Amino acid sequence: MFFMMLVKQDFLLIFRRKSDILYPLFFYFLVLILFPLGISADSQLLKEIGAGVIWIVSLLATLITLNELFSRDFHDGTMEQFVISGYSLEIFLTTKILTRWLTTALPLVLASPFVGIVFNMPLNAIFVLFISLILGTPIFYFIGAIGSSLTVGLKRGGLLLPSIVMPLYIPTIVFGSSAVHAAVYDSSYNGQLAILGAMLILSVTIAPFAIAASIRTSME
Amino acid sequence: MFLNTATIILFIIGLYWSLVIAPADYQQGDVYRIIFIHVPAAWLSMAVYVIMAVAGTVTLIWRAKIAEIICVQAAPVGLSFTVIALVTGMLWGKPTWGTYWVWDARLTSELILLFLYIGVVGLYKSISDARSAARACSILSIVGVVNIPIIHFSVNWWNTLHQGATVTKLSAPSAHSSMLYPLLFMGCTFFIYFVTILFIRSRSDILKRERGKQWVQEIFNEF
């Protein structure tokens, strides 16, 4: 009941500013278009680099939304009210992250098959791309939220956030893009997907505690 | 004061031992001597991060000020160790492997460690209140400590260019004793160096925090 109320409220807040949803999506498409234009439209090359490029651009698109994941609530006092209210801060933060993921990252993931076709990837690779992004983008959000909550109180925290969060993203990127890469070249990708799934479970269960602790620290 | 002189003496002995006494490797010639600073620096870069994570846990659970100070002041030292490990590794890689850098698992995860350190130091500098800055850095150190086992075991999991573990296997080390002992000695030297610098930095941090307090004045009145 409480959970559904929070989810509804977050959805309302996000849909009030539609640009929050559309901006990452446009960023995603625009940057992806730059790659064939800027490097080379050779279809063999695109097949080779497609996996990594799509993953990296997804990471960047989620990174730009992480900055203001908590900042609105932090600066208008809602966060403070929640911390002192005695309700579970972890659940509040998790719902924020989940609704943000649903509205911002899910469009990217749904668009990824089209992007896969543009990058000349075979069909089974597109399937793996979709699955790996579904597993991987929540990981980006949960780990990114750790960085976001650490820097939310800072005036220029936006600059620090990527450098805190990048090292923690690297395993996700490595496994995600190697899964798709393996699928492109018809080798086995189940191991990488399994590890991605494990990372997802780990980050969803453990990150909220770190995020809540960081929010409490930033409050002081 | 004892630690300072101990560090300097140990360094002199260690350097002499590693540079002069240890024999030339039959395969690599004299270039292998970089091992005597590369490996201890790498060991310490990982150990310091673990110490930071432990101090961070103590900070968060028990709110001990000393733990905060240790966590925060160990970070720049660990950062230097990581830089030394990476740079000496590159300088060693060029003559032996032919390249300065390769994206194998151990090098990449050590590079990740470098960025983790930079993140911790940057976070500390950007938060104005010392105590909450220390708490934030504790959280970050704990989150990042998962990288350490990855670095250590990466050479077993992915069989790429960087060689496997020689000392930390549970059976007898596979290096010859005349090279093993200077290596271990330099390892201890680096560790004592770390402790010395940590203590000096912690002392300054404590003085900065406790400036107006009674006990500080009393100590200075004694001199």
Next chain:
Amino acid sequence: MNFDGLIEISGYGAHVWSAYIICLSILIYNAISAIKSYNTARDAAKN
């Protein structure tokens, strides 16, 4: 003084030298900055 040792060291080549010198300079830089900040903290606390 073991002069043979010194002569031997100078033949070790650029890589070894630069690695050792970089390492030592970083460590010494660290030590000096730590001691400097300690001295400033001590002077500040004295007053």
